[in-house]
Amino acid sequence: MTKKIAVLAGDGIGPEIMAEAMKVLNVLNSQMNLELEFENGLIGGAAYDEYGSPFPQQTIDLVKAADAILLGAVGGKKWESLEIALRPEKGLLGLRSTLNLFSNLRPAILYPQLANASSLKAELVSGLDLMIVRELTGGIYFGQPRGIRLLENGERQGFNTAVYSESEIRRIGHSAFKIAQKRNKKLCSVDKANVLECTELWREIMTELNQYYPDVELSHMYVDNAAMQLVRAPKQFDVIVTSNLFGDILSDAAAMLTGSIGMLPSASLNETGKGMYEPIHGSAPDIAGKGIANPIATILSVAMMLRYTFNLSEAAERIELAVNRALNANKRTSDIYSEGMIKVSTVEMGDAIIAGLN
Ligand code: IPM
Numbered sequence: 001m002t003k004k005i006a007v008l009a010g011d012g013i014g015p016e017i018m019a020e021a022m023k024v025l026n027v028l029n030s031q032m033n034l035e036l037e038f039e040n041g042l043i044g045g046a047a048y049d050e051y052g053s054p055f056p057q058q059t060i061d062l063v064k065a066a067d068a069i070l071l072g073a074v075g076g077k078k079w080e081s082l083e084i085a086l087r088p089e090k091g092l093l094g095l096r097s098t099l100n101l102f103s104n105l106r107p108a109i110l111y112p113q114l115a116n117a118s119s120l121k122a123e124l125v126s127g128l129d130l131m132i133v134r135e136l137t138g139g140i141y142f143g144q145p146r147g148i149r150l151l152e153n154g155e156r157q158g159f160n161t162a163v164y165s166e167s168e169i170r171r172i173g174h175s176a177f178k179i180a181q182k183r184n185k186k187l188c189s190v191d192k193a194n195v196l197e198c199t200e201l202w203r204e205i206m207t208e209l210n211q212y213y214p215d216v217e218l219s220h221m222y223v224d225n226a227a228m229q230l231v232r233a234p235k236q237f238d239v240i241v242t243s244n245l246f247g248d249i250l251s252d253a254a255a256m257l258t259g260s261i262g263m264l265p266s267a268s269l270n271e272t273g274k275g276m277y278e279p280i281h282g283s284a285p286d287i288a289g290k291g292i293a294n295p296i297a298t299i300l301s302v303a304m305m306l307r308y309t310f311n312l313s314e315a316a317e318r319i320e321l322a323v324n325r326a327l328n329a330n331k332r333t334s335d336i337y338s339e340g341m342i343k344v345s346t347v348e349m350g351d352a353i354i355a356g357l358n
């Protein structure tokens, strides 16, 4: 059976990091006979420029027909003044919701080689390995009504709606409990149940689900406290499950604990295991085109794809090992560079990882 992968490089540094990921994947594909097939498509600003939409019909058809999607990043200054519906970010949100990719896995793992790149003291983060499970297709990101309206007194008012139905909470809850079972069996549900009814229900359902996973130790934390705990004592966490908006914010904070947001991959899965894989970082327009972006997050996203959608864990491990070898060889892109290391470009990092594939 062939395995179809839609490749959407997107904007900013997207094409540069995707080129390296594809280089790695092509080598592995022929080394291990993985029978992967690729088709490129446009998303975000790149798609808007070509088709006038950040998620055009061609791309919708492509991702629906694919078994997995690899995505670079979307967004950039050029498109910031467009109306919200046409902005690059809408392409990404459209993709997530069209494919029902409700379960977003965002691991934050500290590579021992990078302990000094973290903004926290090495002893606070050494050995850090946590997983944020972010609900990705609901909450305030998608809730209706939303918009900017004119009030009777003539002033404008912006409004959004935070909503979660029981079934939405249950499915992300099951997803997170199952992941916790395969790890250290600790799940922390993050909410704002002291203020928001929407997350009061969230807490109730998470508590109820615990009965199906008696081996998992469930705790609850308010999001403000969770933000504090993440930078105070991050190793207390194993798996965190949270809403779309809170997960967006906490995952950036967690990423930085590991030294660079340029290191971290993510998976967005639907009920059947079909998935979209992308780095956690954005399109970084400030460094786009300079050849200095770190391709590791995208390359590790490829590893997640092989593992979660195609069950090719051996191939996934080969990639992860190759990344480790490149780091052990002291190769560093500028975001993770420290004195005494060898500063390399995006392309050179891709080459170093390929060298470690054997
Ligand atoms: C992310 C990003 C997106 C989000 C943006 C680009 C729409 O920040 O994947 O975390 O808010 O979900």
Ligand code: MG
Residues within 6 Å of the ligand: 248, 249, 252
């Ligand atoms: Mg984000």
